[in-house]
Amino acid sequence: MSQSSAGPVAGSPGATQLPPLKPGPHTRRLGLVALVATFGGLLFGYDTGVINGALLPMSEELGLNAQSEGTVTSTLLIGAALGAVSIGRLSDGWGRRKTILLLAVLFFAGTLACVFAPGLAILLVGRFVLGLAVGGASTVVPVFLAELAPYEIRGSLSGRNELMIVIGQLAAFIVNAILGNALGHLDGVWRIMLAVCAIPAVFLFFGMLRMPESPRWLISKGRYDEALEVLRTIRSQDRAEAEMGEVERVSELEAKEHETGISSVLKNKWLLRILLVGVALAVFQQLTGINSVMYYGQIILRDAGFGADAALIANIAPGVIAVVGGFIALWMMERINRRTTIITGYVLVTIFHLLIGLSAAFFPEGSAARPYVILVLVVCFVGSMQTFLNVATWVLLSEIFPLHMRAVGMGITVFCLWMANAALSWVFPSLIASIGINGSFFSFAAVNAVAALVMWKFLPETRGRTLEAVEEDVTTGAIFTVNKK
Template sequence: MTTATGSSPAAGSKLPPLTGGKHKRRMGEVALIATFGGLLFGYDTGVINGALKPMSVELGLTALTEGVVTSALLFGAAFGAVFGGRLADGWGRRKTIITLALLFLAGTAICVTTPSFEVMVLGRIILGLAVGGASSVVPVFLAELAPYEVRGSLSGRNELMIVVGQLAAFVINAILGNTLGHVEGIWRVMLAICALPALALFFGMIRVPESPRWLMAKGRREDALTVLKELRAEDRAVAEIDDIAQQISASRNETRIGFGSVVRDRFLRRILLVGIGLGVIQQLTGINSIMYYGQIVLIESGFEANAALIANIAPGIIAVIGAVIALWMMDRVDRRRTLLTGITLTTVCHVLIGIASFALPEGSAARPWIILFLIVAFVGSMQTFLNVAVWVMLSEMFPQHMRGVGMGVSVFVLWCVNACVSLFFPSLVDVVGITGTFFLFAAVGVLSILFVYREVPETRGRTLEEIDEGVTTGTIFLEHGKR
């Protein structure tokens, strides 16, 4: 069991302390470049919020085809997560991310130049493959590069960049929509901006080293040590490489990475189900219904269309603030405690949104502002306590020999749930209104609290090798009274 300070005795006693200076700066530079994948993730998923309305007019979309355009990226992301993880295991994290940058550019080009609904869907699917791949590969890449002491905050930077990308999309949508909304094809400009971070990711990753743990798994010890010396002091790099080598040597008989092998092992199957559960919990909070359809929710609450486009920036701002706080918390507060706090707060917000929608009459001057405030509180709670924690845990909880499969399957399910919620959310609001929709989210929240309390193990303060050993032997599941 981890201590209150989050530093396990085994981890702290084995390795020399971290040093600052050039190694810390280089680690920060590598993390910044890799998280452009998260920025692209955020922008591509958020831009549809404002681009959909003018796009619908020009391409002649119906309510059904609007849902198809929105969810096409998400279904593509589900498959991108699976194949991205497998490709990263075989080809390397760095090469895979470079390939994803090219997919982002290709998908953007198709969407910007599309002459029809069908071509737009194709472009959105390609973007989805890139988004899903980035969502599964970038967090693992960061976790494998990071020292265990700061792994949470470093891995969590990807989630910060996701919400920065979404905020950028909301701001750009609001500016272009309110100043140039009358210009035909303005939505194409909104989509085209995605090419800038895609280029930055492509050229930046050319200068970034490969994951040392992936190199060690491929028998390339000297290359792995060279990478670690670039990011750590020499004594720390040598000690870490010995730790990694010892763990890989101990698990040589566990080099199976197929899905069938995972489900036949009870401990690997259990950690996979925990990963899937975390992905489902995150999406069934309804967070992305706000990020994708925030304008619709705010119009339903009583805002005018243009005012809703501007008000939609508020959740984006609080999401960024929450992510910054979450990064500070990641290496100071236990993961389980963070998750339980987040689910509790978001569930309370769901109940309050449902009550406000029911109790405040339509046409009331206070109604839209109160609901906006509660939505901002919900997004802030979600981002501070849940989003970052979920992605960090998914990146670190799977053993090396199943990390690609575990991350890929978990994120595949996450994206499938995301796509289903996004596809049916407008219809759900039409049928049961905001009140019924958010009460439903609250009911799911109660079940989520029980799941996390019972099944999710603690990972803070452990090296990846210690987590690997704890999962494969089953000892990590014995904490907190779990059997």
């Protein structure tokens, strides 16, 4: 499906002509709210990326083997899966803002547990608590941003969270490289790497104390006066009132026609179908292997032929290209259809998976060119992921679900995302050890060729449409029947 219009699709249910966006103090206020909320994404990125450099010194101090290394990494991801379901659902009843405040507390508490862990058991508890926070952030922050954003810039505003995730990962890689090379002789250097995460957690907590609640969540609870008051701080006066009327109309209609929760999804074939689309988006994004590179990049580069310290430094390159790709992706969000972006991304990552596998097979171990060729191809793979897939995936997940099932839909899809991430992260060290770089990336190529076909067949388009227009078309099935180009 391809829509090239900049506004809601003419003639579609719920398509409303809203007053145009106007610059003013409300624009700066919206930008500030987005910046503070995306500190959750920054924490998400740092906590998932820091293990890349902390794992080897951690293993040496605590005596970890390949299996326990996978356990340390995947414990956070299992916690994230549970956090996505439980904390995402909590935000539906408790509010987006209060839930993000809770996430800041969990980030801080989990960091302290990891930093002061006397052994593996407490370390795993800390990693699990951090996982709860990461999973909650991956569910609640994108929804919060999507519900605050005007439809004209929803993709670029929501996509800022993914940009902050990769900035957090890059920050982790840089901190790891500096500390690993300067203080690598110290037994507890990995604790210092982990401790840095406490700083943005404090900023997130105190920043969110001054931020508003989601107006769409307020409307869903019948708190119309409060919702309008919030909208007037992030929209012009006429736009706030017009948007308030549209959101209120659709919210009341959906409340009358639909139950809330998973039961409403299972009883409606269109809601079930959009949930399955969301699960496919989430799981296939993880099966690209992007997080295997982000978590185990140092191990991959050492296997390619770099020394330990050189691998830490070289590992910064994928982090840099991820941030560059994130900026390009934000620019693309309001200019190129989501479907086109996603399908292009899966085609590109399939090609780079094949090239990484072929280069690992073609260049023998010990070859001077081998580590640099693989590094360049890994950078190209990460750049393709970040430019075409990561931002677009999270934006789509925050857009495609109707309000009455948004928390449930995000919770289930992100739970599946984190479980796929956890499973792949747990087996990846053993996979590299058993079939090498070439076999691992050939496997990724096969999976992502399938992903490209699935997205071409089933993925709907949401660009240039209000959340309310998307919601009405999802609940009637119209969003699946428009011809795809």
